[in-house]
Amino acid sequence: DVQLQASGGGLVRPGGSLRLSCTVSGFTLDDYAMSWFRRPPGKDREGVSSTYTTPGRTFYAEVVKGRFTISRDNDKNTVYLQMNNLKPEDTAVYYCAAARQDPRLVWATYEYHHWGQGTLVTVSS
Secondary structure (H helix, E strand, C coil), X not given: CCEEXXXXXXXXXXXXXXXXXXEEECCCHHHCEEEEEEECCCCCCEEEEEECCCCCCEEECHHHCCCEEEEEEHHHCEXXXXXXXXXXXXXXXXXXXXXXXXCCCCCCHHHCCEECCCEEEEECC
16 A cells, blocks of 8 residues: 655744655655645645656755755655745645656656645744
8 A cells, every 4th residue: 555644844934944754655765756746825736846766866946946955765765855944935735746757747746646645834933
């Protein structure tokens, strides 16, 4: 049974940091591209960051470049999203997603086969 368990969300002040985790089961993390998406309040889902199976291939949305870092620990079956210098506009439900092969279009949701349940990040003073 495939599961993606996202955690680490919470309330943080502007300028603060959070680290999200996505722990997977039911498949081998090494074989999958992993991405983080988010859905801000009242807006569509958007891609945030991805790590492909090809070593070193990572992608970031322009609005998070230099602030967010994606990483994976295949031994722990976990993908992380380190979020620094958070801004109110980062407020969203964050989802992790898994693709069986490196997506041709990194933010195309149809490329992803499994999704986590989401974790809420609220950035507010």
